[in-house]
Amino acid sequence: MANGYGKIFKDGVFFNNPTFVQLLGLCPTLAVTTSVFNGIGMGLSVTFVLIFSNLFISLLRKFIPQNIRIAAYVVIIAGFVTVVDLVIKAFFPELSSSLGLFIPLIVVNCVILARAESFASKNPPFPSVVDGLANGIGVTLALTVISAIREFTGNGTLLGFPVTPETFSPAVIMILPSGGFLVLGFVIAAVQFVQRKRRADR
Amino acid sequence: MMKKDSSETVSERVKIVFSVKEILSVVLKLTVVVAVVSMMLAVVNTLTRDRIAVNERKKTEEALSGLFPASEFDEIDSIPASTEPGISVESVYTAGKNGVQEGCCVELYVSGFSTEEIHLIIGVAAEEYTVVGVEVISSSETPGVGAAVLAKNGDYLKKFENTSKLTISDIDTVSGATITSEAVVSSVRTAVNIAAVVLGGDNNG
Numbered sequence: 001m002a003n004g005y006g007k008i009f010k011d012g013v014f015f016n017n018p019t020f021v022q023l024l025g026l027c028p029t030l031a032v033t034t035s036v037f038n039g040i041g042m043g044l045s046v047t048f049v050l051i052f053s054n055l056f057i058s059l060l061r062k063f064i065p066q067n068i069r070i071a072a073y074v075v076i077i078a079g080f081v082t083v084v085d086l087v088i089k090a091f092f093p094e095l096s097s098s099l100g101l102f103i104p105l106i107v108v109n110c111v112i113l114a115r116a117e118s119f120a121s122k123n124p125p126f127p128s129v130v131d132g133l134a135n136g137i138g139v140t141l142a143l144t145v146i147s148a149i150r151e152f153t154g155n156g157t158l159l160g161f162p163v164t165p166e167t168f169s170p171a172v173i174m175i176l177p178s179g180g181f182l183v184l185g186f187v188i189a190a191v192q193f194v195q196r197k198r199r200a201d202r
Numbered sequence: 203m204m205k206k207d208s209s210e211t212v213s214e215r216v217k218i219v220f221s222v223k224e225i226l227s228v229v230l231k232l233t234v235v236v237a238v239v240s241m242m243l244a245v246v247n248t249l250t251r252d253r254i255a256v257n258e259r260k261k262t263e264e265a266l267s268g269l270f271p272a273s274e275f276d277e278i279d280s281i282p283a284s285t286e287p288g289i290s291v292e293s294v295y296t297a298g299k300n301g302v303q304e305g306c307c308v309e310l311y312v313s314g315f316s317t318e319e320i321h322l323i324i325g326v327a328a329e330e331y332t333v334v335g336v337e338v339i340s341s342s343e344t345p346g347v348g349a350a351v352l353a354k355n356g357d358y359l360k361k362f363e364n365t366s367k368l369t370i371s372d373i374d375t376v377s378g379a380t381i382t383s384e385a386v387v388s389s390v391r392t393a394v395n396i397a398a399v400v401l402g403g404d405n406n407g
Contacts, residue, residue, distance in 0.1 A: 065228045072235045079239035083246045090250035093257040097340050172347060
């Protein structure tokens with residue numbers, strides 16, 4: 001079974017990365033990745049919701065009737081998103097002011113519903129938690145990479161600290177929505193290149 | 203082949219729904235799920251409610267004492283109407299030290315470039331109604347463009363310090379962020395006008 005968990009993990013983080021391979025949940029991906037702080041904050045929030053929604057949906061998979069499963073999943077997901085929203089507002093007010101609008105939108109982030117439907121509803125609790133964690137790490141990784149590129153090229157900073165010489169004038173377009181699409185496209189191309197090469201080598 | 207399979211399962215599901223017993227069980231189960239989730243939210247809300255309120259209060263208080271250090275603030279009940287479009291005045295505080303009125307702070311929301319309004323507190327001194335400072339409580343303006351205009355201790359907001367009714371319009375808008383900077387200008391103008399009414403009125407009375 002150890003091999004099974006390894007596969008779940010590798011799939012979630014790399015080979016089936018929710019953002020770069022499945023292209024799920026792109027709206028928050030593009031919207032919040034203007035700074036690394038936001039990207040990591042959003043990634044961790046999604047991870048938290050994924051782990052708990054997967055756990056509960058897996059525990060309740062025999063209890064929830066087939067024909068209303070989506071409604072039940074959405075209620076559970078919305079519940080955990082609200083928990084995250086309240087906790088962030090209470091303990092990380094800084095993060096809340098920059099992510100504010102996007103936290104409630106995690107409810108409709110298709111990564112979470114996709115994992116609930118395709119994994120947690122068919123598997124026991126522990127593998128589901130591993131799957132949630134792996135996919136969460138995958139999302140966090142993706143958001144961190146995109147936001148690091150965008151913050152560096154668009155603002156000349158990383159995590160808010162200036163890292164470029166004074167003479168470097170940042171390209172503001174990179175932190176505007178169009179820059180988000182550009183960076184996402186290039187990163188997906190790079191990921192695909194690496195994955196294809198790996199497949200060809202085998 | 204695939205299509206046939208899925209249509210069969212759909213008709214099977216429909217059959218299940220039509221049994222009264224099944225309907226009741228489905229309703230009951232969904233109710234249980236909703237009840238459990240609601241209970242969880244109630245618990246989390248009780249745990250975080252006070253802290254959230256404290257956080258929001260703290261931001262306003264920090265902005266107020268940043269504008270008029272070591273002053274006492276009184277909230278005014280009747281807020282003078284603002285004439286500028288896109289601005290809604292939330293509250294007005296008078297600042298005083300040892301019974302001497304120093305000025306007032308106007309807390310307002312102004313619509314900028316983003317769909318979410320900019321939340322500002324503007325301090326105006328009692329003396330000739332000059333601007334003490336502009337504090338941003340929250341905004342979601344475009345990072346690097348509108349947000350740079352509103353940066354804490356940034357160049358743009360500093361320009362407003364010590365301006366008065368006549369010199370506010372001398373401040374140029376920032377190119378690329380016209381809407382955000384015009385929102386700040388009209389907010390400051392509103393605040394100065396309100397200060398003139400509030401503080402002037404008090405002096406007469």
